[in-house]
Amino acid sequence: MSDQRPVIVWLRRDLRLSDNPALRAACAAGGPVIPVFIHDDSVASLGAAPKWRLGLSVASLARDLEARCSRLILRHGDAAEVIAALVAETGAGAVHWSRLYDPDSIARDGAIEAMLKARGVEAHIHNSHLLFEPWTVETGTGGFYKVYSPMWRAVKDREVPEPAPGPARIPAPEAWAASDALADWRMGAAMDRGAEVCLPHQCVGEQAAQRRLGVFVAETIGPYKDARNNPAVSGTSNLSENLTYGEISPRQCWHAGLRAQHEGKRGAEHWLKELVWRE
Structure with missing residues (x-):
């Protein structure tokens, strides 16, 4: 060790x-x-x-x-x-x-x-959890933006660091500290039968989030600007679920959107704007 x-x-x-x-x-x-x-x-x-x-x-x-x-x-x-x-x-x-x-x-x-x-x-x-720390995005007179469009113009050309891969190795201790069992926390107890109903509609974990992003960029980001407002089609990324729990990072989403924009996918810029709107 x-x-x-x-x-x-x-x-x-x-x-x-x-x-x-x-x-x-x-x-x-x-x-x-x-x-x-x-x-x-x-x-x-x-x-x-x-x-x-x-x-x-x-x-x-x-x-x-x-x-x-x-x-x-x-x-x-x-x-x-x-x-x-x-x-x-x-x-x-x-x-x-x-x-x-x-x-x-x-x-x-x-x-x-x-x-x-x-x-x-x-x-x-x-x-x-964010593309830009709040104190790095200020108006010309200081303070936070209260209107979206000026904020977008202020950050849209900023360099966002490339997302880093996972560590090749996570050094382990010789002996692990004691741990609770997740099942003992009963985090789904209040869901009752609802868990069984909702589970097929969840996209859980890092690998699932990356697949979801890949499908969105490959198939959906092009018509995103218009399709996102049409409830009859699957026109959004559905990544809010994964961003909430940090199963995917905003930087990973941002750079995927930039690549799509460089490939000429017309909805990519609007999706980038939505990522900034989230902030």
Whole structure:
């Protein structure tokens, strides 16, 4: 095992291996990498359907990690307490995670960052969920845009980094920390019989999201501008589901759209505009 201390990767809404800056940075550190997902208040407060769907995504990521000889550690409780306990158990020297932007997450993450630094543990926060960090897109007089068209003009020609592939290797610890069993969380309990009805209509996991993007760019992006408003046809990418849980990154979508635009597919620019509208 490397003589470097282990690194924890706290996964939330970035449930993928490719183009995941937090995971990539953790692997680059050289020490053992411990991926973790925490069932905290932000998960407990979800409604029946989103909690169930999140559970499917967590299960898919766990399988993908196992295929790379890694593991997803599951813990339940207050995020700060769970991370502090994992640091103590594993001797981790750093924690990486992807930034979230709602007020509750900002407050929670800020407190966790301060707690880690007070204990001599590095905290590294990455952008995984947006094309452009909010504070990098400002009006000429400062502040955020409140009208879409000027924002589009401000960012449409910016360089967006190419999405990175998944890590070739995820260094594993000699011994894994204890983990909850996902089934014990019963994330689909409130769905009752609805889960069986809804499951065939889900597109779960990173590989499924990439296939969905590929089909959209190959078959649907051309007439997207008009077809997206016609409920009688399948005229959209349907990727909102996957972007929500981070099964695909906005950068992966952006560059797929750019390639389609360069190939002359007329709906590609409008789809790029919709990706910016999401921000």
